[in-house]
Amino acid sequence: MKKIAFLLLIIPFFYSCQSKKDRVVSEVYNDKLFESEVVRNIPSGLSPEDSLHFFQQYVENWINEKVILQEAKHVLSLKEQNFDEQIKKYKEKLLIEAYYNKITSDSTQFIISDQEIKHYTKEFKVSEPIQKNVVRVNYIKLSKKSTVGNKIKEILFNDAKRVANKNQLISLCSDSIEYFLDDNQWILLEYLENDFPFSINNKEALLSEHKNIDVSDEQYRYLVVFLDFKTQFTSAETSEELETTKQMLLQQKKVNYINKMKKSLLEKAMKEGSILQ
Numbered sequence: 161m162k163k164i165a166f167l168l169l170i171i172p173f174f175y176s177c178q179s180k181k182d183r184v185v186s187e188v189y190n191d192k193l194f195e196s197e198v199v200r201n202i203p204s205g206l207s208p209e210d211s212l213h214f215f216q217q218y219v220e221n222w223i224n225e226k227v228i229l230q231e232a233k234h235v236l237s238l239k240e241q242n243f244d245e246q247i248k249k250y251k252e253k254l255l256i257e258a259y260y261n262k263i264t265s266d267s268t269q270f271i272i273s274d275q276e277i278k279h280y281t282k283e284f285k286v287s288e289p290i291q292k293n294v295v296r297v298n299y300i301k302l303s304k305k306s307t308v309g310n311k312i313k314e315i316l317f318n319d320a321k322r323v324a325n326k327n328q329l330i331s332l333c334s335d336s337i338e339y340f341l342d343d344n345q346w347i348l349l350e351y352l353e354n355d356f357p358f359s360i361n362n363k364e365a366l367l368s369e370h371k372n373i374d375v376s377d378e379q380y381r382y383l384v385v386f387l388d389f390k391t392q393f394t395s396a397e398t399s400e401e402l403e404t405t406k407q408m409l410l411q412q413k414k415v416n417y418i419n420k421m422k423k424s425l426l427e428k429a430m431k432e433g434s435i436l437q
Contacts, residue, residue, distance in 0.1 A: 188226035203331035264414045293349040296387040301338040317372045
């Protein structure tokens with residue numbers, strides 16, 4: 161009760177720049193959490209009530225993490241606490257990924273012509289119509305460590321809140337890995353099953369038995385709500401299939417471009433004598 165009362169007192173200062181002193185919200189083992197840090201992380205567009213909920217959840221999560229961190233430091237040896245090599249490798253992977261994104265960010269380099277799509281369709285796609293399951297769906301892919309996962313689920317899995325609080329939901333997804341919140345777009349169900357760690361065996365009972373899905377793998381948490389489902393005959397000439405083909409060819413072009421750059425950089429390094437074996 162004291163915590164809630166304290167939070168209620170500081171809520172009016174959330175969006176004020178007049179505060180002269182940055183208040184300490186919580187302290188755990190001499191580690192301080194300042195109000196400004198929590199406020200910086202509050203998604204924009206939240207109501208006062210939701211902001212209060214986010215604030216309280218953030219503080220509670222911070223306290224829990226600091227308590228566990230203190231115990232980990234106590235139990236683990238200095239050698240077991242050394243993650244320098246892992247951090248170095250992770251940073252290197254992030255830098256490489258950022259480099260790939262930068263050199264492929266100019267969309268004018270990777271224009272997919274109608275002729276390319278037609279050629280691929282003629283070469284690799286069957287022309288006879290086939291039966292496909294399509295769905296209207298909202299989904300969000302989050303880090304398993306996300307502090308707003310449960311709040312997102314609360315809104316996403318409630319039809320009324322999902323519609324009324326769509327802007328808030330989008331705001332909460334700002335730190336997500338991937339999200340799709342278009343209520344009107346039909347997509348192939350098989351695409352979801354290929355990319356997400358679940359499979360729908362009874363397709364006909366999708367909306368009754370599997371309407372809301374909350375599932376995780378080693379790294380990510382997936383929140384999925386199915387809005388509608390139907391089976392239709394489709395072919396490579398439908399807009400959905402054509403767009404899929406276009407995106408696949410676009411990705412292929414980017415991969416080929418990256419591989420070409422990698423080869424060029426390797427040859428340059430070898431020519432300069434920068435590679436020793």
